[in-house]
Amino acid sequence: MSKTYYDPADLRKFGNISDWNKELGDSFFEYYGKVFEEGALTAREKSLIALAVSHTEQCPYCIDAYTKDGLQRGITKEEMMEAVHVGAAIKSGATLVHGVQMMNKVNKLEM
Amino acid sequence: MSKKSLLARNNDLANTERQLEILSNGIFANGELPTFAKKIKETNQFPLRPKKLEILQINLGYMCNQVCAHCHVDAGPDRKEIMTTETMKQCLEVIEKTGAHTLDLTGGAPEMNPNFRWFVEEASKAGIKDFIVRSNLTIIRANKKYYDLPEFFKKYNVHVVSSMPHWTRGKTDKQRGNGVFDKSIKALQELNAVGYGMPDSNLKLDLVYNPSGAYLPGDQMALEQDFKKALKDDFNIEFNSLFAITNLPISRFLDYLIASENYEDYMFALVDAYNPAAVENVMCTNTISISWDGWLYDCDFNQMLNLKVNSKIKHISKYNEEVLQDRNIIINQHCYGCTAGAGSSCQGVVA
Numbered sequence: 001m002s003k004t005y006y007d008p009a010d011l012r013k014f015g016n017i018s019d020w021n022k023e024l025g026d027s028f029f030e031y032y033g034k035v036f037e038e039g040a041l042t043a044r045e046k047s048l049i050a051l052a053v054s055h056t057e058q059c060p061y062c063i064d065a066y067t068k069d070g071l072q073r074g075i076t077k078e079e080m081m082e083a084v085h086v087g088a089a090i091k092s093g094a095t096l097v098h099g100v101q102m103m104n105k106v107n108k109l110e111m
Numbered sequence: 112m113s114k115k116s117l118l119a120r121n122n123d124l125a126n127t128e129r130q131l132e133i134l135s136n137g138i139f140a141n142g143e144l145p146t147f148a149k150k151i152k153e154t155n156q157f158p159l160r161p162k163k164l165e166i167l168q169i170n171l172g173y174m175c176n177q178v179c180a181h182c183h184v185d186a187g188p189d190r191k192e193i194m195t196t197e198t199m200k201q202c203l204e205v206i207e208k209t210g211a212h213t214l215d216l217t218g219g220a221p222e223m224n225p226n227f228r229w230f231v232e233e234a235s236k237a238g239i240k241d242f243i244v245r246s247n248l249t250i251i252r253a254n255k256k257y258y259d260l261p262e263f264f265k266k267y268n269v270h271v272v273s274s275m276p277h278w279t280r281g282k283t284d285k286q287r288g289n290g291v292f293d294k295s296i297k298a299l300q301e302l303n304a305v306g307y308g309m310p311d312s313n314l315k316l317d318l319v320y321n322p323s324g325a326y327l328p329g330d331q332m333a334l335e336q337d338f339k340k341a342l343k344d345d346f347n348i349e350f351n352s353l354f355a356i357t358n359l360p361i362s363r364f365l366d367y368l369i370a371s372e373n374y375e376d377y378m379f380a381l382v383d384a385y386n387p388a389a390v391e392n393v394m395c396t397n398t399i400s401i402s403w404d405g406w407l408y409d410c411d412f413n414q415m416l417n418l419k420v421n422s423k424i425k426h427i428s429k430y431n432e433e434v435l436q437d438r439n440i441i442i443n444q445h446c447y448g449c450t451a452g453a454g455s456s457c458q459g460v461v462a
Binding site: 008042043068 | 277278279281282320322324326327328329330333334337338376379383
């Protein structure tokens, strides 16, 4: 057993989840593959969305995977950083917009 | 980035036996990853055999005006290995009788061989119609004596294949050296000016993309579209096709992989991306590689690992195509570089 929660080498073993439930595992990977195919959005655009979401989900495996995927597609580090800021802006916005709830509550409770 | 070759730095990896040792040890010795031979046996593609010979790839010397970080030749200004006219004459004798239709000139910077132009002229007389010159572009701007290379290429209808790792200055210069991007752009504009890569022109200008780091190239078509758009929008440059080539784990790129602790992950990535369909068309099946000193190899990469052809005929002076074509191609773990994904060769994707 590993002494840490995350091991970079585990990313390569992602496919192993099918070993203990082939049907669901296979369905997931089929779905996953389809999602990232060229569609109304380009595969490049999807890669940048995935990178931003990887950060908001704070998934180190996903960050490794989609940083590398971006480099493979010729995506520049400037583009990647902007994508991360989009994720960060939504995250912080999501926190701050709840400030309105706080304000509503204060206004309701205060005389 | 170092300005010297591994050889000049007395780097351990300048020794090809050391490279082969690394490629056979560790994850391949302990069975974590299958050797290339084992992998192609799964699909009954072992031993790998040549098909019809189409291309003679001649390395005119390891001297180069650039010292690229990933260079599998370990080329640079300090490399003095240059093909002599005597070896060129032996090549010309072979060109007269070969079944191959294409002469692919590489290096180093092939144009730096003092007899480069003479050799092209003589090969043309000997009947070669399809020339490829692997030009690093900056050579065209390196010295006045090279300024007219675009015109020379045009005269012999040379198909120019040039490296260009990215359409941005930062990524290009990081891989190939400071100032390379601007010089390359200027050289591409000059090639365009004489008709290279232009719509309706038969002068072919292709670009080679290889990743600037420990990752595999993405989809060749998508990269080509991005390159075309960016080079057109930013610099009004046109070109024909983009070849996305995987970096093979040898020489300077191997040194980088080990030093940056990316070697194992990179080998896993190559093996994961293994595509048996790509094995069918790897370049060693239709090419013979000839070194500056006349030795024969299955490909340029085997040349750099000093793995001469497995045949009684090992040197251009004894060339016999029939005997040579009846051989098993020498493989090792670096071959995974040509079979990853859509496959990779000097001519672009293969599957």
